[in-house]
Structure formats: structure tokens, C-alpha cells
Amino acid sequence: MVSAIDGYECQPSEISVRSEDYSILKQRLLSILRGLEQVNQASSLCCLTCSAISRRRVQHVGGCSATFNLCFKCLGAHHGQSCSGNYFNVKKRFCFKCWMPTFDLFGISFHGNSKEDLSQCNNAARNFLKPLAMCFYHKRITLGLSYSGGDISHYQEWLFSEAQESVSGSGQLPNIVLLLEAALLQMKQVLE
Numbered sequence: 137m138v139s140a141i142d143g144y145e146c147q148p149s150e151i152s153v154r155s156e157d158y159s160i161l162k163q164r165l166l167s168i169l170r171g172l173e174q175v176n177q178a179s180s181l182c183c184l185t186c187s188a189i190s191r192r193r194v195q196h197v198g199g200c201s202a203t204f205n206l207c208f209k210c211l212g213a214h215h216g217q218s219c220s221g222n223y224f225n226v227k228k229r230f231c232f233k234c235w236m237p238t239f240d241l242f243g244i245s246f247h248g249n250s251k252e253d254l255s256q257c258n259n260a261a262r263n264f265l266k267p268l269a270m271c272f273y274h275k276r277i278t279l280g281l282s283y284s285g286g287d288i289s290h291y292q293e294w295l296f297s298e299a300q301e302s303v304s305g306s307g308q309l310p311n312i313v314l315l316l317e318a319a320l321l322q323m324k325q326v327l328e
Contacts, residue, residue, distance in 0.1 A: 171320035172259070174328075175327065184263070186202050187323050189277050191323060210223060211224045211292075227296035229249075230296055232254070235312055236312075264319075269315060279318035281311075298310055
């Protein structure tokens with residue numbers, strides 16, 4: 137039995153986990169953190185979104201073709217300057233700038249939850265995860281992760297909810313973290 141403190145308000149929850157499954161999950165989460173460090177280093181060398189999609193290093197002279205005519209405000213399939221829609225709602229306990237959880241996942245922290253951490257977010261996922269999530273929704277890029285479909289509000293709910301499947305036999309992780317993990321695995325050769 138492992139007791140994990142998980143959440144913004146530090147509400148302890150107990151989960152029953154075999155120690156080898158917990159070790160596997162912890163290694164996966166640490167691997168995501170290492171991948172984010174590599175993303176940060178590679179961000180000036182290539183388009184991270186296109187490189188994740190194509191599994192090879194892609195550079196652009198102009199803007200990113202994968203996110204052309206996708207709105208960063210509402211995640212709609214239109215140019216952002218003409219957007220009159222509502223802002224895409226990022227769930228509480230996730231950073232609204234980089235979309236990473238502000239609570240620990242099995243003892244691993246991806247983002248601080250202080251006002252300073254949130255207002256001055258400099259997380260490596262900031263310029264990578266949102267465009268990637270937009271492409272995953274609109275273009276149904278293959279990342280080895282399944283999403284059943286629906287409108288943008290359904291996607292919004294799915295993205296920040298816990299995955300339905302058990303991860304390493306240890307419980308659930310938010311789908312946004314699984315999306316990030318899948319993208320990092322897909323672009324492993326690009327980041328090396």
C-alpha cells in the first residue's frame with residue numbers, strides 16, 4: 137500500500153500498488169520530465185509540433201503549417217484574429233499557459249502551483265503541448281493514443297480528465313500527460 141499526496145489542496149489518497157508497477161510508473165513520469173528538458177533544448181532547432189507528427193526534424197522558414205488556421209484562443213479551425221468564440225477552458229489545477237498539471241502525479245511535479253509559477257510560466261511544454269493537442273484534435277494525428285471524438289467541449293473534458301485505462305496497473309493519469317508522453321516517444325529520435 138502506498139500513500140500518495142496528490143493535488144493542489146494536498147488531499148491524501150491511498151492507492152494499492154505493487155511496488156514494481158509503482159517503479160515503472162515513476163520511471164515513465166521521470167522520462168517525461170527528461171523529454172521536456174530535451175524539448176526545451178530542441179525548440180530553437182526545429183518545429184516541435186511538426187517534428188512530433190512526422191517523427192523527423194522539421195524546420196520552417198515561416199510559421200508552422202500544422203497549426204495554420206487553428207485558433208489558439210478557442211481551439212477552433214479558423215484563424216485566431218477573427219475569433220469571436222470563448223476561450224478554451226483549461227481545468228482548475230492545470231496551468232492555463234502550458235496545460236501541465238499543477239499537482240504532483242505519484243510524487244512527480246511537472247509544474248509549481250504558486251501565483252508566480254502560474255503567471256510567469258516558463259515550462260518547456262508551454263509552446264509545444266497546446267499546438268500538439270490542437271493537431272491531435274483537428275487532424276487526428278496518430279500518437280498511439282485513442283480519443284473517441286466529439287465536439288470541442290467533449291475534447292476539453294477528455295483532455296484534462298484521468299485516463300480510463302489503468303497506467304502500469306497503478307491508477308490513472310490525466311490524458312494531457314499521456315498525450316505528451318506519446319508525442320515524446322514518437323519524436324525520441326528527433327530529440328537525441
